[in-house]
Amino acid sequence: MDFPEYTGRELAEHIKAITGTSVNDTGALLRFFKHSRISKKQIIQQADRECTTLFFVVRGCLRMYFVDSKGVERTTQFALENWWLTDFLAFERKQRTEFAIQAVEPAEVLSIDHNAYQSLLAAFSQMERYFRIIYQYGYGAALLRMKYQQDFSREELYRHFARQFPDFVQRVPQYLLASYLDITPEYLSELRKKRS
Amino acid sequence: MDFPEYTGRELAEHIKAITGTSVNDTGALLRFFKHSRISKKQIIQQADRECTTLFFVVRGCLRMYFVDSKGVERTTQFALENWWLTDFLAFERKQRTEFAIQAVEPAEVLSIDHNAYQSLLAAFSQMERYFRIIYQYGYGAALLRMKYQQDFSREELYRHFARQFPDFVQRVPQYLLASYLDITPEYLSELRKKRS
Numbered sequence: 001m002d003f004p005e006y007t008g009r010e011l012a013e014h015i016k017a018i019t020g021t022s023v024n025d026t027g028a029l030l031r032f033f034k035h036s037r038i039s040k041k042q043i044i045q046q047a048d049r050e051c052t053t054l055f056f057v058v059r060g061c062l063r064m065y066f067v068d069s070k071g072v073e074r075t076t077q078f079a080l081e082n083w084w085l086t087d088f089l090a091f092e093r094k095q096r097t098e099f100a101i102q103a104v105e106p107a108e109v110l111s112i113d114h115n116a117y118q119s120l121l122a123a124f125s126q127m128e129r130y131f132r133i134i135y136q137y138g139y140g141a142a143l144l145r146m147k148y149q150q151d152f153s154r155e156e157l158y159r160h161f162a163r164q165f166p167d168f169v170q171r172v173p174q175y176l177l178a179s180y181l182d183i184t185p186e187y188l189s190e191l192r193k194k195r196s
Numbered sequence: 197m198d199f200p201e202y203t204g205r206e207l208a209e210h211i212k213a214i215t216g217t218s219v220n221d222t223g224a225l226l227r228f229f230k231h232s233r234i235s236k237k238q239i240i241q242q243a244d245r246e247c248t249t250l251f252f253v254v255r256g257c258l259r260m261y262f263v264d265s266k267g268v269e270r271t272t273q274f275a276l277e278n279w280w281l282t283d284f285l286a287f288e289r290k291q292r293t294e295f296a297i298q299a300v301e302p303a304e305v306l307s308i309d310h311n312a313y314q315s316l317l318a319a320f321s322q323m324e325r326y327f328r329i330i331y332q333y334g335y336g337a338a339l340l341r342m343k344y345q346q347d348f349s350r351e352e353l354y355r356h357f358a359r360q361f362p363d364f365v366q367r368v369p370q371y372l373l374a375s376y377l378d379i380t381p382e383y384l385s386e387l388r389k390k391r392s
């Protein structure tokens with residue numbers, strides 16, 4: 001590789017920001033992870049395969065999607081820098097997942113497999129706290145998103161999303177954003193024009 | 197009260213089942229919680245108020261719902277025995293919640309406020325692990341539910357739900373189950389007849 005060795009700075013900083021406590025030994029922490037660079041559109045988790053890996057986004061953007069009964073790809077979740085992504089249920093149970101995970105942009109990720117994850121949690125008690133907070137937010141945000149999906153018109157949903165994540169709306173390809181909001185790319189394009 | 201003092205048995209057993217470790221001092225753990233009996237339809241969290249309480253269901257059933265823009269109550273989440281319920285995002289941030297929480301049946305709950313929750317986590321490191329696992333499952337299940345809601349017909353959604361939670365489908369009032377599945381009570385009644 002032409003790249004310098006990954007220092008773990010982003011992960012260590014995120015752990016400190018979330019838990020309020022510095023990581024004592026970032027090197028030791030990092031040994032539980034594999035660091036890799038992935039290209040745009042590369043699939044790092046196949047659907048219908050066992051889900052044994054949890055991903056942390058150092059740089060770039062991932063998405064988790066499924067192919068619906070009509071053969072259309074539907075994006076359920078995005079992950080930008082400092083976000084964690086996997087099918088958390090299948091990962092915990094080491095089961096087959098119904099989702100695939102793909103890079104939306106060229107990305108740099110840390111990945112940890114199920115067994116290393118258990119060892120990490122045993123070795124660094126701080127990480128239980130870290131993931132407890134991460135998942136508590138993720139769970140809460142998912143419940144709130146269900147409310148918005150039921151309650152908001154598609155236009156309101158887009159406006160809300162654009163207000164909350166303005167950079168994200170600029171950054172993600174429009175056909176993927178449309179799939180996430182469950183609208184057609186044409187309708188999304190109309191909504192964007194209306195705003196300007 | 198006519199009832200014997202609550203011993204915390206259900207919570208202690210659940211912590212052991214989830215973390216694999218017994219609680220050393222259930223009495224000390226329990227002091228962070230308030231135990232109460234609530235009647236059917238009683239509202240224990242009002243919408244549009246600050247959300248400062250997390251609930252554990254000892255017995256009975258709770259639901260978290262919102263009133264949509266047409267004035268219709270929509271149920272986003274149920275909680276049966278050993279489930280935790282709150283607006284996790286608003287609870288973590290001590291913010292106003294858009295959800296209300298109500299007893300579906302006469303219920304017995306443990307409640308813990310935001311400050312006591314932080315103290316509990318500081319006092320019992322095992323609880324970081326416990327909640328980390330609880331929320332990891334909750335988050336994973338919520339993402340999977342989004343997929344089912346996008347991918348399944350209403351009939352498939354009902355069948356799937358009835359297979360996964362047969363007792364629950366018998367137990368919850370049909371108009372609430374219909375609201376959770378986003379179908380009319382009449383259509384739910386049709387689906388139930390089709391099966392028999």
